Amino acid sequence: ETGVTQTPRHLVMGMTNKKSLKCEQHLGHNAMYWYKQSAKKPLELMFVYNFKEQTENNSVPSRFSPECPNSSHLFLHLHTLQPEDSALYLCASSPVPISYEQYFGPGTRLTVT
């Protein structure tokens, strides 16, 4: 595997479910990010991790819970989501913390029913 990978690519979940999104980067980077991409809206930064430490939480509701066990892996734990949380969730990494040049994964298309 090369670059940034995300699993699953598609996820449908009910409002009472608990699920997790996984991201893995194979680039040796030390910063990782979660973004939300909704139709006709700019990419929204959710969380930033720098050397496994969370350095940014962009006022994200607590029903989204990130986890970064090491510099290569990032998770987004989901619980009691709302239909408006349906979106494409993108993971990215960069070689330095909060870098201008970010490398994105293909995203997880999430649908909340």
Next chain:
Amino acid sequence: QQQVKQSPQSLIVQKGGISIINCAYENTAFDYFPWYQQFPGKGPALLIAIRPDVSEKKEGRFTISFNKSAKQFSLHIMDSQPGDSATYFCAASMHGGTSYGKLTFGQGTILTVHP
């Protein structure tokens, strides 16, 4: 003040034509302006970027023009090809303060190049 406004929302160009996408910003602390390209089913990928100390940067068929006084920058795609059909995002970032390196994205432009 953190917003980056991008236009048009969608653009249709004939093969061989010039595609132009414009962005405007308010925060004068922004000092790095990348463009990202996103194909369907893929994440955005860095295409080209410029710093405000230059007025133009060219990489192949892609050129960024930067107007610091007007706080505007634009992406020009020369000799547009069907393979350029994608969504393009402008972004802005800054060196200093708590927003160091954090990217602020425009709303995106869906480019369609007809053969």
